[in-house]
Amino acid sequence: MIKDFRLCFLDNLKSNKEIKNSDDDSLMLSSYLSYSIVFLIYAIIITYISYISINRGSWMYDYSFHMSRIVGLAQSLKNGDWLPNLNYVVANNSGYAVTMFYGNWQLYIPALVFLATKTATFAYSVYAFLLIYGSSLTGFYSLYQMSKSRKRAFIFALILPITIPFFGYGMVAVIPLIPLLFYSLYRVIYSERYNPMLLAAVISLLIQTHVISTIVLGITSAIFVLLNSNQLTRQKLFSFSLSLVIGLIMTSGYIFQYVEQTQSQTFFVSWIIRDFPFPAKILMLPNSVEDAIINYQFPIAIVIIVIGLVSSFWIKSVSRKLILMSLLLLFSTTALIPWKILKYSFLGVFQYTNRLVYFLPIYVLMAACISFNKYLVISICIFQFGYYIVTQPYKYSYEEHRESIEYLKNTNTFAVKAFENPLQLSYDTSGDEYLNLSVNHDDMRNGLSLNQFIYNQQEVAIENVRQKYNDLEFDVSLKSNQPQTIVVPRIWYKGYKAYYRDDAVGTQPKIIYQKLSKEELAQYSKAKKPKVTEKALYNGFAAISVSHSGHVQIAYKKTFVQCIGYTIEILAWLPRKVRQQLWMVLSKIGETIILCSKKIRQYVDESLKRKIS
Incomplete structure (x- = not known):
């Protein structure tokens, strides 16, 4: 029976049971390319008229943080580091591991644009352009496959990119992937x-774009699948499971790195209900049912849900399930769910329950474009387009023009200075998530303290300090024969190496820990911090013990685990034929090495025999 099931699954995998469409409604490659050109022009126009709002409209979110990612990646590329682990334009060149926990794959083109123009706002607008264009492409393709209507897919593709227009918010980065997920x-x-x-x-x-969004979409997808439980079979469940396994393999570089780093120290982000940057008491507070509906950020979504519920008997099954799923998500943000308990689970990483409904406008727009009356769909999209123009480009380009222009000028000036000399001026570490649990947040915002070595000045002299990208060098002179501890201006992460020259002798960088007192343990327990028995000193900065004078160099190098993870991920993303050819080449190389080793061994054995005889 199992064999028959596997054969049936593999047969379906090969054939895919492709639906044959009529010639009039088929989406040929040439037709899709034509649409892609239209969407390219559309994305350029939207980006152009939204240039100011893209860079100003999300300042209250994480715009500055994501700008630091672009500028930091640009600095890495300038220094020939195409797969960086640390960002040195953050925290005064001390090296923040944001790149190990946030995938950079969407930022390479914006970073190259910044390198070429040194205009940060233009680089960020290119990032927004890529999201707009990508959303139109994936939205059109996915909705066409689900509705078999080019017109409906075209309307959805135009309206999707401007549905959630806060480009400085991290969750927006996954929007181009949402239509593909549901398709x-x-x-x-x-x-x-x-x-x-x-x-x-x-x-x-998704995992390598924004982890919190991935969890949100994972929960959403699970609800969607459960709502379709009457159509589920073992084959379908096996297909989903196989996709998950393969997807994790294709994420090996990120996962291996993430696990290795989180096992090496306890990060601040592991404190689920933490007290920074927001007070812990305001986190994960549920809404009332009334507030969840009336005060929802995107009111057009509520209107579509109501229309969908009223017309549920006449719309397609997939639209009905999307509407019902959206309604369940809306209620999940309320006190109907025991958030007082759940906030201490992994769900507490959301920080506020409304994250669960952040993408809700996309779900309901997808449902509407698939099944609603075409005139109603056009009316909804015209309203959404007008709402976007008034609340974004018009507001920031006209109503707040002077403030916006000043903000953009300051943004560009700051970015260039941080890029050229992060020792003097740098970006903030935002929520400090990837610093040690024991971090002092005020210290991380004091540039003078971040740049300082910490050591016993009566026993040690440090001279000729030179700091470059991922390179800290200095001469150390000991005034006694006793080993001395030196805390260097680098945030410690697994992978830091110390190189000793000119007779210098010392240890590898590490964090210095101290046992927690009984009072501190009680405080940790009361605040529901992770269960640890020691705290990191010096905010988790790297420390070395030097036992002989000389020259010291500190630099970050990729670990063996990271290299293995990246290798697996690269191989997983390669096309099957390429992997097969690569395997054949490696096999031939292996055979050649074995053959050569045999001949060498044979030659050595014969030489030994001749000598003995």
Whole structure:
């Protein structure tokens, strides 16, 4: 029976049960390329008219943080580091591991633009342009596959990029992947097409874009699948499971690195209900049912849900399930769910319950564009487009023009200075998530203290300090024969190495820990901090013990685990034929090495025999 099931699954995997469409409604490659050109022009226009709002409209969110990621990546690329681990334009060149926990794959083109122009706001607008263009492309393709209507897909593709226009918010980065996510679920549930690769690729890219958004979309996808439980089969569940496994393999570089770093120290982010940058008491507070509906940030979504519920008997099944899923998500942010308990689980990473409904406008717009009356769909999209123009480009380009222009000028000046000399001026570490649990947040915002060595000045002299990208060098002179501890201006992460020259002798960088007192343990328990028995000193900065004078160099090097993870991930993303050819080449190389080793051994044995004889 199991054999028959596997054969059936593999047969479906090969054939995919492709639906044959009529010639009038088929989406040929040439047609899709034509649409892609239209969307390219559209994305350029939207980016142009939204240039100011893109860079000003999200200042209260994490705009500065994501700008630091672009500028930091640009600095890495300038120094030939194409797969960086640390960002040195943050925290005064002390090296912040944001790149190890936030995937950079969307930022390379904006970073190159910044390198070429030294205009940060233009680089960020290119980032927004890529999101707009990518959303239109994936939105059109996915909705066409689900509705079999070019017109409906075209309308959805135009309105999707401006539905959630806060480009400085981290969750917006995954919007181009959302249509593909639901299409990959739809094609298994409704079309019985079991090839797992599309969903696997989406899962991998989601994880390497924004982890919190991935969890939100994971919960949303689970609800969608459960609502379609009457159509589930073992084949479909196996396809989803296979996609998940393959997706995790395709994320090996990120996962291996993440696990290695989180096992090496306890990060501040591991404190679920933490007290910075917001007071812990305001985190994960549920809404009332009334507030969840009336005060929802995107009111058009509520209107679409109501229309969907009223017309639920006439719309397609997939739209009905999307509407019901959205309604359940809306209620999940309220006191109907025991958030007082759940906030201490992994769900507490959301910080506020409304994250669960942040993408809700996309779900309901997708449902509407698939099934609603076409005139109603056009009316909804015209309203949304007008709402976007008034609340974004018009507001910041006209109503707040002077303040916006000043903000953009300051943003560009700051970015260039941080890029050229982060020792003097740098970006903030935002929520301090990837600093040690024991970090003092005020210290991390004091540039003078971040740049200082900490050591016993009566016993040690440090001279000729030179700091470059991922390179800290100095001469150390000991005034006695006793080993001396030196805390260097580098945040410690696993991978830091110390190189000793000119007779210098010392240890490898590490964090210095101190046992927690009984009072501190009680305080940790009361605040529900992670269960630890010691605290990091000096904010988790790297420390070395030097026992002989000389020259010291500190630099970050990729670990063996990171290299293994990246290798697996690269191989997983390669096309199957390329992997097969690569395997053949490696096999031939291996055979050649074995053959050579045999000949060398044979030659050595014969030489020994001649000598003995």
